Amino acid sequence: MTSDRVVVTGFGVASPFGLGIDALYDGMLAGQSMVGELPSPRSALAPGYGGLVTLKASAIRGLPNSRDMRPGTMTRYTFLSTLALGNAMEHGDCPWDDGDGALRRGFYVASYTNSDRFDKYVRFAHHVIDQDQDRPFINDSEVPQAIRKFSGFEFLKLMNNMPTAHGGIQGRCQGPCNTFLGTPSGGAQAIGRSLAAIRDGLADTMYAGGVGSSAHDHMMMVRATRGLNSSAEVAPVQAGRPFDRGATGIVPGEGSAVLVLERESTARARGAKIYAELAGYGEWFAPPATREGVQPGPEATIRSMAAALKMAGADSGDVDVVAVHGESRNDLDALEASALAESLGSRVSEVPVMALAAHVGSVEAAVGPMGAALVLQALETGKVPGALNRQDPLPEYQGPTSSESVTMDARLGVVSLTTREGVSSALVFRKLEN
Amino acid sequence: MTGSKVVITGMGVVVPHGDDIEQVYQRIIRGENECRRITRFDASTYPCQIGSEVRYEVEAPDKIGPYTIHNEALKYVAGATDRAIKAAAIGPAEGAAQDRRAIVLSTGVGPANIDFLGPIALRVHGSDEDPYKANLEDFYGAAPAEPEAQGLDEFHLDTAAPACAIQFGAAHVYNTASACASGSHAIADAAAMIHRGEADAVLAGGVCTPVTRVLVPGFSMLQALSTRNDDPEHASRPFDKDRDGFVMGEGAAVMVLESEEHARARGATILAELAGWGYSCDSYRLTDPHPEGIGMALCMTRALESAGMAPEEIDHVNAHGTSTAYNDAAETLAIKKALGEHAYQVPVSSNKSMFGHLIHAAGALEGCLSVMTILQGVVPPTINYQTPDPSCDLDYVPNVAREMPVNAVLKNSFGFGGMNVSVVYRRYEA
Numbered sequence: 001m002t003s004d005r006v007v008v009t010g011f012g013v014a015s016p017f018g019l020g021i022d023a024l025y026d027g028m029l030a031g032q033s034m035v036g037e038l039p040s041p042r043s044a045l046a047p048g049y050g051g052l053v054t055l056k057a058s059a060i061r062g063l064p065n066s067r068d069m070r071p072g073t074m075t076r077y078t079f080l081s082t083l084a085l086g087n088a089m090e091h092g093d094c095p096w097d098d099g100d101g102a103l104r105r106g107f108y109v110a111s112y113t114n115s116d117r118f119d120k121y122v123r124f125a126h127h128v129i130d131q132d133q134d135r136p137f138i139n140d141s142e143v144p145q146a147i148r149k150f151s152g153f154e155f156l157k158l159m160n161n162m163p164t165a166h167g168g169i170q171g172r173c174q175g176p177c178n179t180f181l182g183t184p185s186g187g188a189q190a191i192g193r194s195l196a197a198i199r200d201g202l203a204d205t206m207y208a209g210g211v212g213s214s215a216h217d218h219m220m221m222v223r224a225t226r227g228l229n230s231s232a233e234v235a236p237v238q239a240g241r242p243f244d245r246g247a248t249g250i251v252p253g254e255g256s257a258v259l260v261l262e263r264e265s266t267a268r269a270r271g272a273k274i275y276a277e278l279a280g281y282g283e284w285f286a287p288p289a290t291r292e293g294v295q296p297g298p299e300a301t302i303r304s305m306a307a308a309l310k311m312a313g314a315d316s317g318d319v320d321v322v323a324v325h326g327e328s329r330n331d332l333d334a335l336e337a338s339a340l341a342e343s344l345g346s347r348v349s350e351v352p353v354m355a356l357a358a359h360v361g362s363v364e365a366a367v368g369p370m371g372a373a374l375v376l377q378a379l380e381t382g383k384v385p386g387a388l389n390r391q392d393p394l395p396e397y398q399g400p401t402s403s404e405s406v407t408m409d410a411r412l413g414v415v416s417l418t419t420r421e422g423v424s425s426a427l428v429f430r431k432l433e434n
Numbered sequence: 435m436t437g438s439k440v441v442i443t444g445m446g447v448v449v450p451h452g453d454d455i456e457q458v459y460q461r462i463i464r465g466e467n468e469c470r471r472i473t474r475f476d477a478s479t480y481p482c483q484i485g486s487e488v489r490y491e492v493e494a495p496d497k498i499g500p501y502t503i504h505n506e507a508l509k510y511v512a513g514a515t516d517r518a519i520k521a522a523a524i525g526p527a528e529g530a531a532q533d534r535r536a537i538v539l540s541t542g543v544g545p546a547n548i549d550f551l552g553p554i555a556l557r558v559h560g561s562d563e564d565p566y567k568a569n570l571e572d573f574y575g576a577a578p579a580e581p582e583a584q585g586l587d588e589f590h591l592d593t594a595a596p597a598c599a600i601q602f603g604a605a606h607v608y609n610t611a612s613a614c615a616s617g618s619h620a621i622a623d624a625a626a627m628i629h630r631g632e633a634d635a636v637l638a639g640g641v642c643t644p645v646t647r648v649l650v651p652g653f654s655m656l657q658a659l660s661t662r663n664d665d666p667e668h669a670s671r672p673f674d675k676d677r678d679g680f681v682m683g684e685g686a687a688v689m690v691l692e693s694e695e696h697a698r699a700r701g702a703t704i705l706a707e708l709a710g711w712g713y714s715c716d717s718y719r720l721t722d723p724h725p726e727g728i729g730m731a732l733c734m735t736r737a738l739e740s741a742g743m744a745p746e747e748i749d750h751v752n753a754h755g756t757s758t759a760y761n762d763a764a765e766t767l768a769i770k771k772a773l774g775e776h777a778y779q780v781p782v783s784s785n786k787s788m789f790g791h792l793i794h795a796a797g798a799l800e801g802c803l804s805v806m807t808i809l810q811g812v813v814p815p816t817i818n819y820q821t822p823d824p825s826c827d828l829d830y831v832p833n834v835a836r837e838m839p840v841n842a843v844l845k846n847s848f849g850f851g852g853m854n855v856s857v858v859y860r861r862y863e864a
Contacts, residue, residue, distance in 0.1 A: 073720065102717055103732075112592075124648070140476040143647055152655030155648075156720060156850060160542065160611040165851025168715040174729065176713040177853055178619060181541070182592035182609040189608060193623075200630060202713065284533075285599055285607040287499045303533075303605075422596055423607055 010092020050215035050252030106175035110186030188368030192281030209258030212364030242326025253361020280428035282307025301339035323371030326355030375413030444522025449685030486683035526603030540616030542794030613849030618797030622711035639688030639798035681790030710741025716852025727768030755784025797847035
């Protein structure tokens, strides 16, 4: 166990704005949304729009250890995760290949799922399913032939731990490596568990983050069956409306982010730039009332933020800026807004609230790590983007609604997530005095 | 960090050999095999026709909180959780007490089950040239259909860990995956949370239902599965020279882990201590373990260090032992690297010889059997061991269980993608 602080020495982002935090943050400061019409044939599917990362496979070239990375072996999730990790390693000026250094380095990443080629499975099913008196049945004798439409590697690359496995190779990580699944809080969990891993002495450096890709058929179909997608009748750039009465649902989006976390002594020994301390982490689970619904109240989010602030030795009065989930559905946003109001108390009207969904859509498990990157950039630059598409706020939302960016001396920032799955989480970052 | 001793107070399984861990263990030490021809579907034309299935009616709740327990994986893990909680005699926590409880569960199915795609495929019934594009728009435009919503859930299993959290009364929920290392990974992570003082009690383990029409032929394409179709009971043969791949198995296994103080304060029966754990990543290749077993050895060494134990204190190695050419040879090398000369003295066995590879649940089930080995003093055999392989030259407890005092078991779990976890289970001494 180490008594060192855990610090952030780099952070990488892949977003619809491009590669790197500057592209994303500058776009947000300019009040832009990258939500646009999806390419055909997906444009014909409701809602028909989303925030896509348009970087090509060639974007991996030139990133650290890219010679070991093969985009053909990657799902969309793995590809985006690889981009963010490579970008983080560059941003943190991390060693690419330092021999035994790998022994003290790990990688935790979250991915809601790793299945992005639902079409292939439907095609497969089409070939093996027959119909008997309106009841479908699977003709097993067709399976061996139909399965040949896949390559053997297809099954490997769809395994949920593949973003981590690629990252373990890319980042030269021989310490703890794991994948967190099943909730948009997964990315915050990956960062929180990385904090614990360093404090436990399991690693000196952890790459930690998350990846989301909800703008593909599978996730859109999941949301369609649950009635969660945003309306096709809304203009794409106005579709992501966190905390706004006019929100109609979840906007498909994509993105990824990875932080470089280090023991402070390790970071200082290699002369790394320190952006902030990762000072606290908290979480709380409260099940939704129904499968399609949300938690019965905001307590889980309140508890998770309180736990993170307590670990950081801070209180709500210290919070300068917040990044949230802001799903863009009124039921969950109302809960999240209530939790913010309760947690921030009288300061709720003045603490800027950054919500990615307005700019890039829903990024699933990347929302925590990307939110962390936003908070770190706010601490670094002293600039905070204004609120986008928040003109008619929900009554529960008492935070700022101005679209103007603000300049401030931000010292402490929080990532706070309320999720439909019931897992709330929070991270606290504090700027260090040199 | 409190440095609390981590103890095991309950275990629950729903696996091919049964749903009572003591009976499962008795069958295992008798060398009874559950690897047979697949019955869940007609696999007679498949390259691999062998599986290790749960072939009995599973008792599990129909609904947990908002979650319908609608598929095998959810039934298995809900059933196993129910049994572990009862075995540990620990009720669900409520209110603020939930803060001291957690779930760490590994779930693995992914795009594994095409059965549910039937209704979807029929609705998306395009032409043979393009069965997908044609009417997908209709699908989106239609009202949600519950079977489809449930079917799509199977791609995630995102309800398994939350459902278990409700059963256990936990405020902290982790759903993790490190492929075949997942079950042990979840248990090690749970132990770390308790050791660190974050939690008093954690329910941890894994569930997997990979005996499906997609994954069985799919993993055959990777040449990972045995094709000994005419002799299924001899298909899983870890460390044997004639091994030709693993057998897919299904099931769920979980443990209740507690801090020693918490367990003693409530008068719980302590089954064993979880003394140490170690993680590593090969950082080598996606498909193969490092041929010299470097990552595997590293996590064993780290687990021993974590337990504060010398190699000579390990009485038995419960191997990953998949029955693939690569794994078993690399694991043998790694055991020798980690344990030195003691590797030749310690009995090493692979439970997978009897129930195949439960993938995300494998490490958890084999962990439960490791605890039973300590309690009962009988080391399970590696069955189907007939022809020695020069690259596998340790004592694999061939075919017959061995009675001997066992104080400490080193449990190995290694996953695709090079993720490795080792756990040390030790006899509990107050």
